[in-house]
Amino acid sequence: MAPNHPEIKKLAMIGCGAMGGGMALLFAEKGCEVLLKDPSNEAMVKVIEQGKKDGVGNSITKYQTYEDLCKNLGTPKVFVWSLPHGTVGDSVLEGLLPYLTMGDIIIDAANEMWENTERRQGKCATKGIRYVGMGVSGGYQAARRGPSMCPGSDSETLDIVLPLLQKAAAKAPDGTPCVAKIGTGGAGHYCKMIHNGIEHGMMSAVAEAWGIMTKGLGMNLDEVGDELHRWNKTGELQGTFLVRIGAEICQTKDDKGQHILDTVEDKVVQDFTGEEGTGIWSNTEAINHHVPAPTLTVAHYLRLASGDLHQRRTIKTTFFGAANDSTWPPQRLSPSDKPAFLEDLRKATYLACLASYAQGLNIIDKADRGNHFNIDYVALLQIWRAGCIIQADYISTLLLSLYSSLATTKNPSSSADKNPLYAAEIAAEVKRNYAPLKRVVAKGVEADHVVPALGATLEWVKQMVSVDLPTSFYEAELDYFGRHMYDRKGEDEAGRPEMGRFHYEWKPA
Numbered sequence: 133m134a135p136n137h138p139e140i141k142k143l144a145m146i147g148c149g150a151m152g153g154g155m156a157l158l159f160a161e162k163g164c165e166v167l168l169k170d171p172s173n174e175a176m177v178k179v180i181e182q183g184k185k186d187g188v189g190n191s192i193t194k195y196q197t198y199e200d201l202c203k204n205l206g207t208p209k210v211f212v213w214s215l216p217h218g219t220v221g222d223s224v225l226e227g228l229l230p231y232l233t234m235g236d237i238i239i240d241a242a243n244e245m246w247e248n249t250e251r252r253q254g255k256c257a258t259k260g261i262r263y264v265g266m267g268v269s270g271g272y273q274a275a276r277r278g279p280s281m282c283p284g285s286d287s288e289t290l291d292i293v294l295p296l297l298q299k300a301a302a303k304a305p306d307g308t309p310c311v312a313k314i315g316t317g318g319a320g321h322y323c324k325m326i327h328n329g330i331e332h333g334m335m336s337a338v339a340e341a342w343g344i345m346t347k348g349l350g351m352n353l354d355e356v357g358d359e360l361h362r363w364n365k366t367g368e369l370q371g372t373f374l375v376r377i378g379a380e381i382c383q384t385k386d387d388k389g390q391h392i393l394d395t396v397e398d399k400v401v402q403d404f405t406g407e408e409g410t411g412i413w414s415n416t417e418a419i420n421h422h423v424p425a426p427t428l429t430v431a432h433y434l435r436l437a438s439g440d441l442h443q444r445r446t447i448k449t450t451f452f453g454a455a456n457d458s459t460w461p462p463q464r465l466s467p468s469d470k471p472a473f474l475e476d477l478r479k480a481t482y483l484a485c486l487a488s489y490a491q492g493l494n495i496i497d498k499a500d501r502g503n504h505f506n507i508d509y510v511a512l513l514q515i516w517r518a519g520c521i522i523q524a525d526y527i528s529t530l531l532l533s534l535y536s537s538l539a540t541t542k543n544p545s546s547s548a549d550k551n552p553l554y555a556a557e558i559a560a561e562v563k564r565n566y567a568p569l570k571r572v573v574a575k576g577v578e579a580d581h582v583v584p585a586l587g588a589t590l591e592w593v594k595q596m597v598s599v600d601l602p603t604s605f606y607e608a609e610l611d612y613f614g615r616h617m618y619d620r621k622g623e624d625e626a627g628r629p630e631m632g633r634f635h636y637e638w639k640p641a
């Protein structure tokens with residue numbers, strides 16, 4: 133615990149929705165007095181009622197005004213926000229500011245845009261108010277049980293809040309809490325944003341595998357569930373949360389025996405509604421930092437294509453006419469050896485998940501250097517070990533070992549570049565699973581299956597290992613029409629992304 137800072141035993145939960153409600157109960161269970169504030173009295177009552185059932189009802193009270201709330205908080209006043217991202221946080225801060233004094237603490241547990249976090253940190257710093265930007269992962273079940281949390285702020289502030297957060301956090305199998313000082317400024321929200329980008333890449337890969345199993349191999353949902361359970365038990369996808377819940381989803385039925393999944397429309401709309409921004413921001417960050425992250429990006433495009441069902445219906449009618457009721461048909465796959473093909477599919481899905489992690493970590497690395505977040509990568513990977521959506525035990529173990537050795541290396545040049553593909557252990561994983569991925573993508577493409585994340589992962593590997601891309605031609609065209617310059621083969625020893633030194637007068641103006 134930070135010296136001269138008493139243990140936090142009282143806090144206000146601002147925003148009592150799916151996440152905030154669960155965290156309020158969790159903090160109460162961990163011995164805190166929890167004061168609720170939400171525009172919806174019903175939402176607060178719901179938390180209190182649940183608190184009574186969970187035996188913590190006496191520790192939870194609700195407030196209608198910031199003034200009352202703040203009067204009843206201790207010193208320092210501690211707030212945990214679980215609010216929609218964007219302007220809501222700004223208006224809540226405006227509402228609270230008149231009642232805040234030096235040393236008060238705000239822990240912003242939203243999926244907030246990291247630049248908003250840093251802007252608010254700057255504003256709060258002028259009054260001596262501590263502001264932590266904290267990514268929370270694991271969904272509403274984990275919010276209640278113990279989520280994975282990724283807090284960023286100055287070191288002293290993190291020292292003050294960590295004992296509280298450690299009590300509430302998910303615990304890795306070795307008992308380590310999935311929360312730690314992740315870095316300064318907006319580092320916590322930055323890492324959570326990229327966590328969600330990774331999540332989207334992984335979710336797309338698992339969904340594509342599900343499509344191949346059902347539409348390509350004709351497996352029923354119970355069979356797919358069994359297969360995903362098998363993937364989750366052993367091998368490279370062992371302990372992968374999205375695979376495990378995928379298996380459960382496939383096998384969940386209503387009381388009439390109908391699979392719920394059969395009733396779910398194929399639209400992902402969070403990017404359209406603005407409910408979440410992390411998918412958009414993480415891809416924008418990748419591009420702004422010049423990091424190839426195609427598995428994450430095409431996963432996002434799949435979401436975008438899926439979201440507007442009306443548009444897809446209209447295009448389908450244009451293509452096939454109103455009378456034609458058939459969808460664009462992914463054809464059946466008839467592998468000569470189905471168990472071997474399922475093994476390929478498992479390995480392909482794993483490689484896309486590993487690629488999602490590697491691409492996400494590469495974005496964080498670039499941003500870390502540019503923004504001086506001082507990110508602790510070992511802590512970050514440790515935080516992602518349990519309680520979080522991208523939990524993937526095999527991948528975590530692999531990457532934790534790599535980043536632990538990078539952290540202890542005395543060689544500054546090797547620790548400066550953290551690209552996971554530079555490491556022999558990761559390269560070996562990629563090489564081992566490349567052929568299965570290629571076979572799956574080739575078969576999938578041939579039979580009109582939707583395989584963006586799997587396909588983009590294959591392309592990414594090809595592009596990353598090649599030193600003779602078709603971009604020689606591309607570069608020549610740029611120089612032909614734009615005098616954009618190029619480097620001559622064999623003369624660019626450093627190979628850095630800097631403007632070339634040569635122009636050829638392909639065709640005089």
Ligand SMILES: NC(=O)C1=CN([C@@H]2O[C@H](COP(=O)(O)OP(=O)(O)OC[C@H]3O[C@@H](n4cnc5c(N)ncnc54)[C@H](OP(=O)(O)O)[C@@H]3O)[C@@H](O)[C@H]2O)C=CC1
Nearest residue numbers: 147148149150151152170172214215216217242243268271
């Ligand atoms: N759901 C999830 O799986 C996860 C969500 N998150 C993030 O956590 C945050 C909360 O998400 P979630 O719980 O799902 O969202 P909800 O919409 O369920 O909860 C948000 C709550 O904030 C309340 N709220 C809105 N404006 C104010 C205000 N001015 N003062 C106080 N409360 C207010 C809302 O009230 P009302 O409904 O009355 O407007 C609502 O109860 C988001 O930033 C989300 O991105 C992070 C990880 C996982």
Ligand SMILES: O=C(CO)[C@H](O)[C@H](O)COP(=O)(O)O
Nearest residue numbers: 269270328402408410411521
């Ligand atoms: O942050 C989360 C998980 O980590 C939330 O579940 C979030 O709502 C997911 O939404 P999106 O897919 O749009 O990122």
